[in-house]
Amino acid sequence: MVVFIVSLALASCAGMSSAQRLASSEGAAPPLGPREPDAGRHLTLPAGHFLSECLRDLQRARAHIEALLSLPTPRAPEPALTAYDDAMALLDDASGRAGLGANTHPDAAFRDAAARCAQDADSLRTDVSLDPRVYAALAELDLSGEDTATRRWVDLVLRGFRRAGVHRDAETRARLRVLHDALTRLGQAFSQHIREDIRHVDVPADALDGLPEDYVRHHPPGPDGTVRITTDPPDALPFLTYARDNRAREALWRAGQQRGHPRNLETLSQLLQARHDLATLLGYPNWAAYASEDKMVRQQQVAENFIEQLATATASRVKDDYAALLERKQRDVPGAQRVEPWEQTHLKELVRAERYRFDSRELRPYFEYTRVKQGVMDITSRLFGLTYRRVTDAPVWHPDIEAWDVYEGPTRMGRFYLDMHSRPNKYAHPAQWDLATGRAGRSLPEGVMTSNFPRPGAHPALLQHTQVQSFFHEFGHLLHHILGGQTRWAGLSGSRTERDFVEAPAQVLEEWAWRPESLRTFARHIDTGEPLPTDLITRMRRADAFGKGLWLRQQLFYAAVSLQLHAGNPAGMDTTARVNALQERYMPFPALDDTYAHLSFVQLDGYYSSAYYAYLWSLVIARDLLTPFLRHGLMDPATAQRYRDTVLGPGGSRDAADLVRSFLGRDYGFEAYTRWLDDA
Structure with a gap:
């Protein structure tokens, strides 16, 4: 009986293309019950093996697309949508593993392999989104018998094809592919420059005065008697909050503001230009307008109005918060005229302790x-x-x-x-x-x-x-x-x-x-x-x-940076000057020379780009x-x-x-x- 069943299975696949066999084995007849979760296994493979499995999954995704296209017309919705969804699931999972691996894996060779996987997955996704045959196959489906969620999903998929430029001529689609590939590489480079650029300051041991005991214990002096503090958040945030040494806090804050500099100056400029070129090629005035269209806001102007609405709502709170910080500073520095950015967190902690009898170190x-x-x-x-x-x-x-x-x-x-x-x-x-x-x-x-x-x-x-x-x-x-x-x-x-x-x-x-x-x-x-x-x-x-007012203004500043860097043609833009002007607009702290907050602003890459307001x-x-x-x-x-x-x-x-x-x-x-x- 077993031999008979296997023989029937082999006979049923005889004469099929590889794409049809894949659809027969994976698309039309899904396994009984969900598969055992094993996605983490991919991250344990040697770098070369990981990349090979990634490329294999991308080939399987291509085969599912070919299976969709090879279905007899009029195509039945179930096998057609299953083939397309299987392809996209393979692409999404390959991209997800690659993004995680490129950004967190302990092995450098693996991170490189994951970055290559992400590039190839994005390239295939672009190819599918610009393929008029795939769009037509999905657009022609009769969905009258499908549920509301399925019809909504297909509407979104078709909108995505149109936004990608599937209806453009062949020459334009070729140019769009080049731009998408450039965006992938530039985004990876932008994030890599940030991830690898961990700065530090070496401070005397007494610069840790005020830090919690467990923090001091985890930061013993080195052979030269100094303590190394890095710009990584677990190091930097407690130091900026509790350290009494103002000069040490300034040094660490300035080191953090240097991350990504100078490499990301040119990388960011190229990234912004490529996004603008892609958006205008698709008929949009700029990237912010293009990126807003499929969000809840729908329009760039709605996002801009939202930022301004919150800026107005927080104006009095920001003024009061800043005045309280300055008053507290003046008790230690008589005649002080302003609060510096590296003083904000420390002074806020002091005000909270005095006004509310609250010391956040009590919580640890x-x-x-x-x-x-x-x-x-x-x-x-x-x-x-x-x-x-x-x-x-x-x-x-x-x-x-x-x-x-x-x-x-x-x-x-x-x-x-x-x-x-x-x-x-x-x-x-x-x-x-x-x-x-x-x-x-x-x-x-x-x-x-x-x-x-x-x-x-x-x-x-x-x-x-x-x-x-x-x-x-x-x-x-x-x-x-x-x-x-x-x-x-x-x-x-x-x-x-x-x-x-x-x-x-x-x-x-x-x-x-x-x-x-x-x-x-x-x-x-x-x-x-x-x-x-x-x-x-x-x-x-x-x-x-x-x-709370200062915190919200900080978020509004980042939201404005994210949106405004994408709101026009970036050709010739001095991004540092633009960001400094936005800081003066939204924050009570002065923009300082030789600081580059935007070059380590990780959300400018990928998922959010112009939409940090989200x-x-x-x-x-x-x-x-x-x-x-x-x-x-x-x-x-x-x-x-x-x-x-x-x-x-x-x-x-x-x-x-x-x-x-x-x-x-x-x-x-x-x-x-x-x-x-x-x-x-």
Whole structure:
């Protein structure tokens, strides 16, 4: 019987092209149940083997496209859409693994191989998006019998083809391919220059006066008696906050402002020009207009108006915050006329201590890394009805990395990896990366969370509260990827919503880092085991209100930089002068010579480019999404389940505004954000 079945299978493939055989084995007959999650295995391969597997997956993606085109007409929607979706899933997963590998892998040869994989994947994606045959095959499908989500997805896919330039003549499409390839290479170079350019200052041991004991312990003097402080956030942020030595803080701040210089001056100029050339070739006035079209804002002017609206709303708060910092400085430096940028964080800490009896160093003993990790998992497990199981035998690409499977009852929903500690040549900022796309019954979603937290060892690894907040934030992205990764189509899976909504679910989860009902479940003193006192949480929340105006203006400055660098023809633009002018417009701190914040502004590459405003746009929505939780309690499982079902679970199956409306029962508004901004 076995031989007979195999013979039939072989006979059925006889005479087929390789593309048809691939579609027969993978597209039309998906496997029973999702495959075992194993995307992490790719990151454990030798560099050459990784690249070979990447190229093999790209060839499989091409075969799926050929299978789509070879279907007899009129094409049935199911096999046609499955073939296209399979191709895009292979491309997305190859790109996801490559992006993670190029930015975080410990091996230099692997990072190079991953960068090559990303280039080839982007090149193939461009080829598909500019292929009129593929567009026609999808546009001609009769979708009258398909569900709403499928019809919406195909509409978005076809819009993407049109935005890519599929209807342009052959010469224009060839030029678009060249520009896309250039954008990939330039974006990789821009990010690599930042990642590899970690600056440092060597300071005398007494420059650490004011730093927490555990920080001092992890920074012993070298043979020459000096202490090396790097511009990596785990080093730099506590130093700029607590160090009493103003000259040392200035030196470190200036070193951070030099990252990416001078190499990224030319790289950024070329990147901006290539984006502008591509946008104008497609008929748009500039890149910002092109990039805004498929976001919630739809138009560049809406994004510009939003930035100005928030700038106006924060004007009085910024003035008050700055005046308080200057007054505090004048007590130490009589006659001081201004606050310098490297003084902001330190002075803010002093004002908070005096006004609200709050010293953020008091929090650190309550935020030991392993307890924070367990706390985030326990809270989200309780809220969303999930179980997390450590997978100790999963292949990982560094000893620090942990693999966890997510279950709902007996059903495995996906897998995530935690890569949480510092190492050389690793992406410096907290982030979440898609590793594998989830599709109902076919593949499980897999994601990776990376950060640069201190590593537990002989002494406990204590976190700043901002790091606890970022843990919740990035874990929110992971949950969105996994809980939303149960859709029929890869193109609707996980967080494939409008990009100016993507941050909202992560920002929602940050609230659990601020409330006693959540914090006291895991935040316990490292020595006494006592839970974080409610009074300290109250003082922390009150103190956080101070400086909110300055923080928002900093974000608005970055949003304006992101948008305005892309708002016109960049030919001949002095990007440094342009950024300095925007700083003078949005920030109360002077723009200083020989500083280049834009050259290490990682979000200018890739996903956000001109749309950094999305962080604040999403925050407006997130504050409104929190209103039912604040009404019923953060730990209310019924509210959490409804949020999961209406916002996270659908993935990209509906427009973001519809997801929000289904949870709130109304359109989102500005009121909740205004209340949060005015909270003091």
